[in-house]
Amino acid sequence: METKNIILTEDCLECLFKTTCNQTISQEDFDFLFQSTTQQNYKKGEVILKQGLKTNNLVYLLKGIVKFNYEDENKKNLILTITKAPTLLGLANILNEDVSIFSIVAIEESRGCLIDLDKLKMLALNNRLFMLNILKMSTGMFRSSIFNFISLAHKQVNGRIADILINLTKNVYQNNSFILSISRQEFAEYAGCSKENVIHTLRNFDNDNIIKISGKSIKILNLDRLIKISQVG
Amino acid sequence: METKNIILTEDCLECLFKTTCNQTISQEDFDFLFQSTTQQNYKKGEVILKQGLKTNNLVYLLKGIVKFNYEDENKKNLILTITKAPTLLGLANILNEDVSIFSIVAIEESRGCLIDLDKLKMLALNNRLFMLNILKMSTGMFRSSIFNFISLAHKQVNGRIADILINLTKNVYQNNSFILSISRQEFAEYAGCSKENVIHTLRNFDNDNIIKISGKSIKILNLDRLIKISQVG
DNA sequence: TAAAAAAAATGCACTTTTTCACTTTTTAAA
DNA sequence: TTTAAAAAGTGAAAAAGTGCATTTTTTTTA
Numbered sequence: 168m169e170t171k172n173i174i175l176t177e178d179c180l181e182c183l184f185k186t187t188c189n190q191t192i193s194q195e196d197f198d199f200l201f202q203s204t205t206q207q208n209y210k211k212g213e214v215i216l217k218q219g220l221k222t223n224n225l226v227y228l229l230k231g232i233v234k235f236n237y238e239d240e241n242k243k244n245l246i247l248t249i250t251k252a253p254t255l256l257g258l259a260n261i262l263n264e265d266v267s268i269f270s271i272v273a274i275e276e277s278r279g280c281l282i283d284l285d286k287l288k289m290l291a292l293n294n295r296l297f298m299l300n301i302l303k304m305s306t307g308m309f310r311s312s313i314f315n316f317i318s319l320a321h322k323q324v325n326g327r328i329a330d331i332l333i334n335l336t337k338n339v340y341q342n343n344s345f346i347l348s349i350s351r352q353e354f355a356e357y358a359g360c361s362k363e364n365v366i367h368t369l370r371n372f373d374n375d376n377i378i379k380i381s382g383k384s385i386k387i388l389n390l391d392r393l394i395k396i397s398q399v400g
Numbered sequence: 401m402e403t404k405n406i407i408l409t410e411d412c413l414e415c416l417f418k419t420t421c422n423q424t425i426s427q428e429d430f431d432f433l434f435q436s437t438t439q440q441n442y443k444k445g446e447v448i449l450k451q452g453l454k455t456n457n458l459v460y461l462l463k464g465i466v467k468f469n470y471e472d473e474n475k476k477n478l479i480l481t482i483t484k485a486p487t488l489l490g491l492a493n494i495l496n497e498d499v500s501i502f503s504i505v506a507i508e509e510s511r512g513c514l515i516d517l518d519k520l521k522m523l524a525l526n527n528r529l530f531m532l533n534i535l536k537m538s539t540g541m542f543r544s545s546i547f548n549f550i551s552l553a554h555k556q557v558n559g560r561i562a563d564i565l566i567n568l569t570k571n572v573y574q575n576n577s578f579i580l581s582i583s584r585q586e587f588a589e590y591a592g593c594s595k596e597n598v599i600h601t602l603r604n605f606d607n608d609n610i611i612k613i614s615g616k617s618i619k620i621l622n623l624d625r626l627i628k629i630s631q632v633g
Numbered sequence: 634t635a636a637a638a639a640a641a642a643t644g645c646a647c648t649t650t651t652t653c654a655c656t657t658t659t660t661a662a663a
Numbered sequence: 664t665t666t667a668a669a670a671a672g673t674g675a676a677a678a679a680g681t682g683c684a685t686t687t688t689t690t691t692t693a
Contacts, residue, residue, distance in 0.1 A: 245550060247549070302534070302538065312549075313480070313492075321472075351670075361651055362672095367650095370672085
């Protein structure tokens with residue numbers, strides 16, 4: 168049986184190094200960062216980063232699917248986005264020293280690599296290209312979140328739900344058929360509407376042969392029409 | 401009469417240098433950046449950065465108020481946010497080489513300082529603290545935009561309009577009384593609802609003595625109730 | 634400064650969405 | 664494996680929001 172360390176190294180060479188920091192970080196710098204990282208498994212529902220708490224690390228998600236969850240003054244949950252591995256979580260907190268403004272919660276069995284924020288910052292200060300890379304990821308994340316924002320803020324429920332289905336198919340599950348990792352209630356928290364509205368709208372899409380639903384299992388039958396619904400709003 | 405250059409220098413020492421890059425950029429570096437900047441006046445309605453075009457500069461807004469405007473596939477305009485000087489515009493484009501995803505348009509007589517993006521990048525690469533500062537601004541902007549996003553995506557029109565009024569009072573005009581720089585139609589594009597709904601809601605707030613409206617002139621009479629309306633959504 | 638154009642306001646019919654009370658189905662636990 | 668609890672689903676009434684026609688007011692410009 169291999170030791171834990173060897174598994175870690177392989178994973179990291181495969182993921183963080185190759186995909187995220189590629190070519191901007193030397194092996195020794197990477198090893199420096201790597202020494203302080205620990206891997207962590209998360210069960211469905213487990214909190215990875217908690218809203219309101221100061222965090223000392225980024226989490227490089229190796230495996231799994233997570234939701235960004237904001238809990239408002241009235242304890243109402245709102246899902247900001249759903250995203251899958253591999254991805255770097257906690258970028259928004261990287262320099263603003265105050266607390267995290269939302270929680271990140273696993274909605275599928277996940278595994279993440281905790282990266283010490285202080286060491287990462289130290290490294291970034293000494294490695295311009297690496298820092299540039301992080302800056303790029305940060306602004307890139309901002310840019311992509313704007314479209315999500317536009318959908319939710321300026322479309323009706325049909326269009327919002329269509330957008331969510333498109334995002335799940337194209338980016339999260341990357342498959343026309345998938346088993347939904349969230350409840351109808353959570354879907355409603357994502358779409359910004361009531362759960363009944365989600366149920367009715369999904370049912371309508373099913374009746375119109377745009378999707379086929381059976382419990383948590385969803386199959387996209389007609390992506391083009393979904394895109395059209397998204398466009399008319 | 402003073403020369404234009406002297407005026408420029410004074411402005412910049414006052415604004416960009418002191419407020420944004422403070423302590424992270426040397427006088428000579430600043431002068432290097434400054435040599436390539438030009439100042440520009442914008443009339444109400446003039447476009448500062450255009451959606452869909454590649455931009456070669458950031459704009460440091462010295463004076464005025466601007467809207468971030470997104471035009472969708474159906475030519476419908478959506479206002480993402482409204483912000484006032486002094487502020488740095490175009491951060492979202494700083495590293496992602498592709499085109500700007502929204503326009504920035506003056507809604508009041510404004511003045512901006514065009515900063516060459518290549519020179520700024522060169523400078524950032526040679527000055528870690530300066531780059532850190534820009535990274536900080538970028539993530540800070542992202543963080544603050546999330547609350548706007550939450551309001552629009554997950555509240556009803558009452559709450560959204562309350563949020564917009566609160567933002568205008570606290571951050572944009574920084575006064576309980578102000579002359580609105582946007583039309584009811586634009587207000588609707590910001591709130592994500594119909595212009596009739598804006599008119600009715602503002603009228604209701606007026607009837608309830610929460611605000612006093614008279615054309616474009618708005619006075620906030622009861623900020624606490626507005627905050628309460630924002631909270632219940 | 635008068636005429637034309639644009640913006641604001643109004644009321645109403647219509648559509649969308651929420652809320653609620655309830656039933657059915659699925660999941661978890663004793 | 665039965666029971667309890669949670670989630671999903673239903674339909675209808677109430678509330679919220681839109682779109683349109685029309686009038687009034689404000690702004691622009693000739």
